[in-house]
Amino acid sequence: MKSTDLSIPVPFREVTDRNGRVYRIGETDVDLMGRTRMWMVVLPWVGMMGISSAEYAFTSAEDTLHEAHLWSSGNIFWLLGVWVFFQAAVAFPAGQLRESGRLPARTAMLVGAAGTLLGYLSPAYAPNVAVACLGFGMCSGIGAGLVYATCVNMVSKWYPERRGGKTGFVSGGFAYGSVPFVFLFTSVLDLSNYRVVLTTAGVGLCLVVATAGWFFRDPPKNWWPPHVDPLKADRDPRTRRALEKNPPAIRQYTPKEAARTPVLWMMWFCLLCTAGINVFGIAFQVPFGRDMGFAGGIVATAMSLQAIVNGTGRGVVGWVSDRYGRRNTLIIVCAVLGGAQFGVLVSGQAGSMPFFLFCSMVSGFGGGAVFPLFAAMTADYFGENHNATNYGLVYSSKLVSGLVGSGLGAVVVGEWDYHGAFVLAGSIGLASAVLALFLKAPGRPDARRIVPNPHPLGEEMA
Template sequence: MTTTDLPTPVSYREVTDANGRVYRLGETDIDIMGRKRKWMVILPWVGMMGISSAEYAFASAEDTLHTAHHWSSGHIFWMLGVWVFFQAAVAFPAGKLRESGKLPARWAMMCGALGTLLGYLSLAFAPHVVVAYIGFGMFSGMGAGMVYATCVNMVAKWYPERKGGKTGFVNGGFAYGSVPFVFLFTGFMDLGNFRWVLVCVGVFLAAVVAFAGYFFRDPPKNWWPADVDPLKKPDDARARRAMEKNPPAVHQYTPKEAWQTGRVGLMWFCLLCTSGVNIFGIAFQVPFGDEAGFAGGIVATAMSLKAIVNGTGRGVIGWLSDRYGRKQCLIFVCIVLGLSQYGILFSGNIGNLPLFLLFSSISGFGGGAIFPMFAAMTADYFGENNNASNYGLVYSSKLVSGLLGSGMGAVVVSAWGYGGAFVLAGTISLFAGFVATFLHPPGRPKAKRISPNPQPLGEETA
């Protein structure tokens, strides 16, 4: 990483568009932080990879933890639900602290690194399951939530004119960063070495998060790239297409104003449904694969494929949303996620391994792609200045979805079997796609409500 010595403060000017939104122009990324803004994509991506194994690889360690600590399978699934609960719970308060200046991005990442370390230490040495709930479920979950919210919102602030692909790329680190640890926990970790494996993983991942976060820096409020004029169509084709399909928010909404538009509630419900289905798949695909008769190594491969496609899908859908629109891509993703649940059930019931791997990968794509859509859409609808808090409101749906997808998922599986559970999951995701059709950026008229001028330009004075 190259850093340029910061020059004397650079003058800037503020311009206002027709909607009253203010843009701060004149300062480049080099002027502000001494390096190119691409580093505010690469470093958050690294930070996201550092927290991913706690969610995506945790289920792969289930058998070893169950035997080593004599914890029931129910505890394992509920522990994951608690982790997701606290990961989501910290998003809004951390966002408020970040935007108030009381919690700089660098220190938020350091807190996340500490939480990551405490989580793995508690899994290794917990004398009682309650300690694991506190250490892994609460502290690791809160740490991951701080890292997640900081990384995702950092990208939106540095790329306000073309955030979809960048947000998706960073979001992808939250999935495929876990791939090596899925194989590590299933193929190498056993009762004889699980403690030092967990400790080594915890130390390594905490160091990764801390290193990435050390270089974080926010741009000023209302900052806009100096080479992109917000009052006219950009010369760059990619930025022009992205702004046409996903126009900037009409002004910078506070969390209260954003909630009053009604869009936050709709987004919250859609994310509740889809993230619950995603977490259900993470928690129960391995047990379902075992019951279907697939070998443990094959099931680990399926989970790895799910994680890889999950992460890659986040970047791909972010890029596509810049081209075709966030809402259209969100609806598509909900449909894909829903139909793939039926496919997983079908392939498992008939014992067809290739189909199981295929639908597992498709489910991974759908389950991952929903998150960058909501992250980018929140900034598109409500602006970047309060994005950490606004996205925290939307992301708080995981407070419920984590418990429903993992803990209540276990209850549904016990009552209805895997067949009923996967059918219910698929139906919920399809319903979320229907709800998403009602989303529309606040303050902008719908296209179908705009009537053409009956008098073309010039006829008024003819």
């Protein structure tokens, strides 16, 4: 049995396949960090829950913020759009800093925790929209982006052989954490308590994110779990099927190399469309439901169910993609997301509360499921070593989708009413399913072969 003393170097060896990709095997997760790698699933999940309410519950506080600060609905929607912009904008530079070693995972999480606190203090005490935009939109958005990028890429590095389900589970925390806040902001928050409630929530969530992030640790470059042969059929049927349906990238692509492949930019555009629909649903299903005559409690329930299914869908779809392939699953998810927008519109106009709740849940399912699929697909296509930066490139499409889904969505609703806006959103979702048909890993060979490294024993990564 190997020692768990982290100060003692553990021998490892490297094997290279015919394409030159290196796999570092021999060290267990316990050897590297003194605990099992399942902690790098649970802790990122907790960290993701700590940042989720800023996106998924913010519009539920619209009425109170409007009365307290006299902000218009348009101001509030644009605040959300700015938050989404900065949350996505930080992904690429954060990835570069993380992979260069200048931004350790723990530091990224602590900075994210501070941003979470500022995000709640700003709408509570901001004297005007500009200050709220600085505190909530920029600081909280940057903090959430650091936490999101760190958590998603952390689990992907520790589970390179079966990342879909684990990535989906962690990503699901980004929706689950908002559920109590949807009800809190809809039913409890008012002019008499909004500052106390928002401040208390901010301090609590800051502590949650900081505590989870304190224990983060990255594996060495090229690390592969020693109990799984990276290139041969594994005895575990789950792992074998996952690797057959989603083979590892043929090599470790740098960001410049990944950016020269057309598939990366096709993924970027596909995520732009689907993420825009997701933000549109988050921003406008509550006011749409109210305008259609549904009671506030029903609308809050719809948003909570949407958040729950959003989170559950991420985990379920990640698991399904391990079994049936990432691209095949993405095609179905895009089609479901697009169809749900038509369902929300029809159910609202018909005044059918059960159908409205169902379609809202389906919309949440599709809107959340795309993110872990693209996160896992990026590592499948371009490798794990530069995944933080490569996924940052793909995820940067949310820079545009946040503004389109929230801010521009408000303009479309104003010009075309809800009917035209939901029809447009649904059509974009169906078109995204067609685009997903053409996503294919670059340079995937037909056969693979292990070539042992001539120097099988190496030194432990510092």
